[in-house]
Amino acid sequence: MIAPFLAGLALLQAMSAADYVPDTGWRDNEWAHAFYERWFGNQLKAMREPPLSSEADLAGYRERFRLLVLPTFQPAYAYRIDVRQDGTAVLRWARLNGAGGYAPGRLARQGSRPLRAEELQAWREALAAATLGSLTQDERGPVEREDGSIVICPDATTSIFEYLDRSGRTYVARYCEIEAPLLRLESVVYNMQPLDGTN
Numbered sequence: 001m002i003a004p005f006l007a008g009l010a011l012l013q014a015m016s017a018a019d020y021v022p023d024t025g026w027r028d029n030e031w032a033h034a035f036y037e038r039w040f041g042n043q044l045k046a047m048r049e050p051p052l053s054s055e056a057d058l059a060g061y062r063e064r065f066r067l068l069v070l071p072t073f074q075p076a077y078a079y080r081i082d083v084r085q086d087g088t089a090v091l092r093w094a095r096l097n098g099a100g101g102y103a104p105g106r107l108a109r110q111g112s113r114p115l116r117a118e119e120l121q122a123w124r125e126a127l128a129a130a131t132l133g134s135l136t137q138d139e140r141g142p143v144e145r146e147d148g149s150i151v152i153c154p155d156a157t158t159s160i161f162e163y164l165d166r167s168g169r170t171y172v173a174r175y176c177e178i179e180a181p182l183l184r185l186e187s188v189v190y191n192m193q194p195l196d197g198t199n
Helices: 002-017 029-046 117-130 180-190
Strands: 061-070 077-084 089-096 107-114 158-165 168-174
Touching: 029 061, 061 180, 077 180, 089 117, 117 180, 158 180
Parallel strands: none
Antiparallel strands: 061 077, 061 158, 077 089, 089 107, 158 168
């Protein structure tokens, strides 16, 4: 009885001390890390999600991916794909009951299941097409389109894409318009287990 309690306590201590967001790579590194660590990190802690920041966080996996979606006034949700050393993968999902923009709330729904081979392949194709490693980490509005028009998003849904493998960490945050390949990746992952807040 005491051993599971101590293991849970150790996990909570590790999560509370860990960085969920990169220290640098933001448009304004002076304030951004602390701000996003509170915002994104508190949502992920409420989901009981681990940090995906260093090789130690691979914890026996070949690669790990997470999509965190933070609507301003609706509950946040996340998906994590963990690819084991043998190439099989597990999908984990979580949805909170608070607001993604300011108050995490509590864990309202969670689950996990193995990914089928065709799902894993669809994810791999969408991930490759998204070329996360070639994108800027921090893309905040206003966004200027190719036609010269400007899009301002005062209360937009924020999407965070994280990928970790032996070569390192990739972290992409989008607050306004999302590039088409990222939208496709988000759609492929979402369709594995829709979490639209209806149940």
